[in-house]
Amino acid sequence: MATRTQSRTSNRSSSSRSSSSGGNRAGSSNRGSGSENRSAFSWGEGAGPIIAAALGGAAIGFAANYGRKFLMQGMEATVGDWDEILAAEHDMALAIFDKMLATDQTQTFKRKMLLMKLTHALDKHSHQEEMVVYPALREANEAVSADQLEGEHGYIKTFIFELNEMGADSPTWLEKVREFRELVSRHAHMEEEEVFPRFKRDLDETQNAHITSLVNRDGFWMA
Numbered sequence: 001m002a003t004r005t006q007s008r009t010s011n012r013s014s015s016s017r018s019s020s021s022g023g024n025r026a027g028s029s030n031r032g033s034g035s036e037n038r039s040a041f042s043w044g045e046g047a048g049p050i051i052a053a054a055l056g057g058a059a060i061g062f063a064a065n066y067g068r069k070f071l072m073q074g075m076e077a078t079v080g081d082w083d084e085i086l087a088a089e090h091d092m093a094l095a096i097f098d099k100m101l102a103t104d105q106t107q108t109f110k111r112k113m114l115l116m117k118l119t120h121a122l123d124k125h126s127h128q129e130e131m132v133v134y135p136a137l138r139e140a141n142e143a144v145s146a147d148q149l150e151g152e153h154g155y156i157k158t159f160i161f162e163l164n165e166m167g168a169d170s171p172t173w174l175e176k177v178r179e180f181r182e183l184v185s186r187h188a189h190m191e192e193e194e195v196f197p198r199f200k201r202d203l204d205e206t207q208n209a210h211i212t213s214l215v216n217r218d219g220f221w222m223a
């Protein structure tokens, strides 16, 4: 992980270095000699500082984003095995639902923010399951359960679509959120109480650790 960050950091500094000097060097006789010349492609005079500022901003954005990813991954790493990580994420999602259910029709901004937060949390969570856990379930002769669970993820996305379409001030918003919460709660219960424990019982320590590391890695990129 550190290596990835280091390489990103060095890419970042070389980009801003070359572009910050671009305005001065455009059209100079140095064109064509090595890496410094990347600055001179066909940007006009005066574009350099603007590009440098843009790249600088992007670099700060990247740094902030990766900082957040590492923080989130660190938090996940303290939770434990893959099934405990996923169960903690279920609880987090259900807590967001409860906040949504505590809003009224006038709190449209809050509703939209909570829906965005929920969408992001469920997106990351379902990606971890669909890219790692469900394929592993299928390999372990649990294809029927994996297919059912993955099918339900489709309806989770449908609820998100419908909530976005109906608008945060709709009189039926709370009813829709309640129905949505029911589905997620039932789905999480099936995973936590039936499918995951049955699957985990047959895993040895190495297989279990492998799935945990894959879930953590997928979660890192989706954070």
Ligand SMILES: [Fe+2]
Pocket (backbone or CB within 6 Å): 126, 129, 149, 153, 187, 191
């Ligand atoms: Fe799921």
Ligand SMILES: [Fe+2]
Pocket (backbone or CB within 6 Å): 086, 090, 125, 129, 188, 191
């Ligand atoms: Fe889940």
